[in-house]
Amino acid sequence: MTAVESFVEVAGGKVQMMQGGSGRPLLILHHDVGNPGWLPFYDTLATDCLVYVPSHPGFGKSERPEWMRTIRDMAIVYEWLLNVLNVGPCPIIGLGLGGWIAAEMAMMCRHTLSHLVLVNAAGLQPREGEILDQFLINTIDYLRSGFENQDKYVELYTAEPSLDQLEQWEINREMTSRIAYKPYMYDPTLPHLIRGISTPTLIVWGAQNRIVPRICGEQYREAIRGARLEIVAGAGHFLEVEKPAELATMVKDFVSRDS
Amino acid sequence: MHLMYFTEQPMSSYPEEEGRKFGYTALLFSNRHFDPVEGARLYEQRIIEYQLVEEVGFDGIMLNEHHNAPFCMQAKCNVMASVLAGLTKRVKLVLLGNPLPIAENPIRLAEELAMIDMISKGRLVSGFVRGGGVESLATNTNPAYNRERFEEAHDLIIKTWTVPGPWRWEGRHYQFRVVNPWVLPLQKPHPRIWIPGVSSRETIVWAAQHRYPYIALNTSIEDSKKIWQYYDEAAQKAGYQSGPEQRGYLIRCHVQDTEEKALRNAREFMWMQGEFTGLMHPVWAAPSGYLGPWARRALAEVHVGRRPNPAAGLPFEKQIQRMLIIAGTPDQVVAKLRIILEETRPSILALWGNDGKISHEDSKNCIRLLGTEVLPRLREIAKELNLASPFELNSPVSLAESPLAQQSAAAS
Numbered sequence: 156m157t158a159v160e161s162f163v164e165v166a167g168g169k170v171q172m173m174q175g176g177s178g179r180p181l182l183i184l185h186h187d188v189g190n191p192g193w194l195p196f197y198d199t200l201a202t203d204c205l206v207y208v209p210s211h212p213g214f215g216k217s218e219r220p221e222w223m224r225t226i227r228d229m230a231i232v233y234e235w236l237l238n239v240l241n242v243g244p245c246p247i248i249g250l251g252l253g254g255w256i257a258a259e260m261a262m263m264c265r266h267t268l269s270h271l272v273l274v275n276a277a278g279l280q281p282r283e284g285e286i287l288d289q290f291l292i293n294t295i296d297y298l299r300s301g302f303e304n305q306d307k308y309v310e311l312y313t314a315e316p317s318l319d320q321l322e323q324w325e326i327n328r329e330m331t332s333r334i335a336y337k338p339y340m341y342d343p344t345l346p347h348l349i350r351g352i353s354t355p356t357l358i359v360w361g362a363q364n365r366i367v368p369r370i371c372g373e374q375y376r377e378a379i380r381g382a383r384l385e386i387v388a389g390a391g392h393f394l395e396v397e398k399p400a401e402l403a404t405m406v407k408d409f410v411s412r413d414s
Numbered sequence: 415m416h417l418m419y420f421t422e423q424p425m426s427s428y429p430e431e432e433g434r435k436f437g438y439t440a441l442l443f444s445n446r447h448f449d450p451v452e453g454a455r456l457y458e459q460r461i462i463e464y465q466l467v468e469e470v471g472f473d474g475i476m477l478n479e480h481h482n483a484p485f486c487m488q489a490k491c492n493v494m495a496s497v498l499a500g501l502t503k504r505v506k507l508v509l510l511g512n513p514l515p516i517a518e519n520p521i522r523l524a525e526e527l528a529m530i531d532m533i534s535k536g537r538l539v540s541g542f543v544r545g546g547g548v549e550s551l552a553t554n555t556n557p558a559y560n561r562e563r564f565e566e567a568h569d570l571i572i573k574t575w576t577v578p579g580p581w582r583w584e585g586r587h588y589q590f591r592v593v594n595p596w597v598l599p600l601q602k603p604h605p606r607i608w609i610p611g612v613s614s615r616e617t618i619v620w621a622a623q624h625r626y627p628y629i630a631l632n633t634s635i636e637d638s639k640k641i642w643q644y645y646d647e648a649a650q651k652a653g654y655q656s657g658p659e660q661r662g663y664l665i666r667c668h669v670q671d672t673e674e675k676a677l678r679n680a681r682e683f684m685w686m687q688g689e690f691t692g693l694m695h696p697v698w699a700a701p702s703g704y705l706g707p708w709a710r711r712a713l714a715e716v717h718v719g720r721r722p723n724p725a726a727g728l729p730f731e732k733q734i735q736r737m738l739i740i741a742g743t744p745d746q747v748v749a750k751l752r753i754i755l756e757e758t759r760p761s762i763l764a765l766w767g768n769d770g771k772i773s774h775e776d777s778k779n780c781i782r783l784l785g786t787e788v789l790p791r792l793r794e795i796a797k798e799l800n801l802a803s804p805f806e807l808n809s810p811v812s813l814a815e816s817p818l819a820q821q822s823a824a825a826s
Contacts, residue, residue: 290551291442293697293717321714328702332558 156201158193163209165239166232168218171210176201180245181410182237183208184253186393187277187289187335188298189215189327191311196395199403204410209236211256213330215323226252226278226334226342230259237267246270246410250395251367252277252335258345258375261352270410271356273375274402275367275392280341284368288339290332294324301392303363311396340367349378356382357409359402361390415796416762416803417789418474418508419467419781420664422686423460423487423494426771427452433484438695440483440548448484456487459774464498466778467505470785473805474506474539476664476764478610479513481552485686492526499534506805507534508764510610510629511541514571515563516553521593523567524574531599538601541608541629542568544617547701548694558703561616563587572812575604603815606804608662608762613637615644616706622648622656625813627762627804629662634736638663638758652813658801659809662762665754666769667740669747669783670776679780680734680741682770687727696723744787751788752795761803763792 158175173193181204183197190210200206212232213219223229233256237245247268249257254276261271277286289297295316302308312320356379360372369386376384385405390397428447433439464475477494480486488494495507507530517523531538544564550557566585570593573583579594599605609621610629621628622645630638642661649656666683670676696716705713715721733739740750755763765784768777796802810816 290701291697293719294714295718318711318715321718321720322711325702325710325714325717329558332556332701332703336556336558337554 156193156198158197158201158208162216163236163239165236166212166220168212168220170212170218170236171216173197173208174206176204176206178203178205179410180205180207180240180242182233182242182245182247184233184247184249184256185211185214186251186253187327187331188294188324191396194395194399196399196403199399200406203407207240207242209233211253211330213333214327219330224334226255227259227263229334230256230263233260234264234267242267244269246272246406248272248274248406249276250274251392252331252340254278255340255342255345258349258352261354261356262348265352265354268354271352271354271379272359272406272409273356273372274359274394275361275364276358276371276375277335277340277367278342278345279371279374280338280343280346281368281370282374283370286340286368286371287366289328290336290339294321294328297366298324298393300365302397303361303389303391304397307393307397346374346378349375350380352379355409355412357405358382358384359394359405360384360386361392361394361397362386362388363391364394366392415793415801416473416506416805417792418476418506418762418764419464419472419784420476420478420764420766421460421463421768421777422478422480422485422766423456424686424770425453425456425484425487426685427456428484433693437693438698439485439693440695441551441698443483445482453487459777460487461497461501463768463774463777463781465501466781467785468502470782471789472505472785473803474508474764475502476508476510478510478543480546481549483548492523492530495530495538496526496533499530499537502534502537504537506537506539508539508608509541510608510764511543513543513545513549514567515560516545516549516555517567518555520567520570520588521574521590521595524571525595525597527571527605528575528595528597528599531601531605532597536600536605538599538605539608540605541610543610544614547697547699547704550701550704551698556703557701559587560704561706565620572604572814575599603811606811610662610664613641614705615708618644619648621645622660623652623813625649625652625654625656625660625810625816627660627662629664629762629764630758630760631664632666632738632766633663634738635754635757638760642758653818654813654816658759658761659804659807661758661760662764663754663758663760664764664766665740665751666738667747667751667765667784668767668772669742669744669780669788671743671779671783673742673746675776676741676743676746677734679768679772679776680739681730682768682772683733683739683766684727684730685770694723699723744783744791748788748791748795751792755792755795755799755801759799759801761796761801761806 162169254273255278479491
């Protein structure tokens with residue numbers, strides 16, 4: 156399936172949008188490293204959903220909102236975007252940093268979500284351990300830490316990523332720095348606020364996640380009423396690349412249930 | 415010509431092999447290797463040397479600041495400046511400088527600097543820097559906002575020094591209900607501000623737009639010329655003609671009685687280059703967002719090791735040949751410095767005399783020879799080349815404080 160690329164004007168800037176498939180709308184929010192393109196995981200979901208994958212403002216080809224300073228700002232812009240797209244309550248799947256954004260959206264505006272899926276979501280300070288700090292290492296080392304199976308990394312990015320790819324990662328890192336530098340990758344208000352989430356929630360974690368510790372998945376599960384936590388063996392932080400079929404099945408099964 | 419002395423104040427007394435084993439001697443290189451007993455000894459030696467610097471006739475002492483690395487023992491340049499404000503009588507205390515973006519409270523900085531200026535009876539030159547990438551990481555200030563914070567902190571400090579309080583500051587990065595500190599600089603309208611740097615074009619242009627002297631840090635003659643070209647163009651656009659009084663230069667320069675001994679000691683400059691810049695982690699040196707978009711592609715390659723780290727220095731012999739390090743007898747050193755002065759025409763010259771593990775005795779000898787044999791001849795050359803410093807010309811401290819700007823402000 157081929158995805159269609161367009162730009163949507165929101166919050167005074169252009170947001171790059173990929174969409175594919177047809178049927179029920181579904182929004183995917185990508186990782187801090189950016190959206191690597193139309194992934195097999197998206198494609199599988201697109202067999203019976205209209206899948207929207209925007210590049211976060213300041214990431215990919217989306218314009219950088221100079222004023223934006225927090226993940227909460229980002230979540231509000233996404234609420235605005237859903238309004239612009241005129242999409243009714245839909246499932247939101249958040250990957251890593253995108254999971255944090257999705258959790259913020261579920262906290263603040265429950266009527267825009269039918270289902271919340273948090274995959275290796277950032278946003279909470281782990282009770283034990285630390286979130287791996289990308290700003291102390293280079294992008295490639297960071298990315299590779301997120302793969303349990305290094306062949307999957309090479310398959311997606313090649314052994315020698317192009318200069319354009321390196322530059323794009325650098326742009327994405329800059330934007331991540333602008334909104335998640337300190338505290339790094341979490342917000343101390345989140346544990347209190349996610350308790351108000353009433354959207355049906357599925358949490359999925361890579362058993363070998365070396366970027367956001369698995370305990371964060373437990374913490375999300377404990378805080379969100381009725382949430383279920385699934386652990387996927389043989390996968391790290393970039394679970395949607397390493398285990399696309401498994402994740403797609405879980406998501407499809409979850410969103411097909413009534414909210 | 416303003417002639418000042420500089421040393422990085424290296425914490426040279428640590429197990430070097432540990433640094434090499436770890437691979438980097440900054441940020442994450444453990445401070446379990448820091449020995450405070452050795453630290454106390456080294457501070458004492460530096461203070462004795464600075465007093466000698468004044469005694470032998472230098473005009474100024476240049477101080478700087480770095481964090482989490484053995485190449486520089488000054489975690490706060492205002493502390494050493496405070497010590498020297500009390501221990502010296504005549505020399506300018508030239509801070510190059512306070513890293514503004516890492517300051518959480520620029521008003522506190524304005525207060526500290528005002529105290530140093532009063533205690534030294536108006537001898538402060540207050541340089542400001544953005545700080546290296548490690549400074550951002552070590553203090554956990556966001557590199558992506560480094561320049562915004564630099565500019566806002568600067569504006570706030572200048573206003574604190576020049577506009578009587580109380581007033582309120584509601585900025586992007588700094589907010590204060592009340593700005594009204596009960597310490598103000600002795601020098602009016604405010605202490606001179608000099609801006610050091612290596613290559614960031616934005617900073618050169620920014621300095622020129624403010625009419626602040628720019629101090630090129632040990633750049634090659636060709637690079638210095640490029641810097642002055644950028645500076646002069648920006649000055650022209652800002653409505654004034656720049657000259658030697660806006661030009662400063664720092665050069666590694668070690669003198670001994672014999673060439674052989676000078677060259678042997680001068681290899682210690684490589685200690686710092688090898689240990690610091692050579693072993694600098696490229697991601698820490700320039701974190702994402704620290705430099706402008708112009709640097710992004712190159713930086714992306716440097717970060718992942720596809721391009722050599724630009725901070726890694728040339729071999730010693732090459733640096734001697736290109737006059738990035740000058741070492742020899744007073745005669746030899748003067749001859750080379752003359753070339754630099756002729757080619758690049760700075761009126762502010764900082765001589766980086768000692769570094770690494772150069773002994774206290776040799777450091778003192780270098781300072782004495784610089785003072786007695788080199789400085790008088792540099793002053794002659796400066797006269798011949800018409801290189802008058804901002805102090806000699808009594809030039810305005812900034813564009814805002816220049817007669818031209820004040821006339822147009824009065825007219826509007």
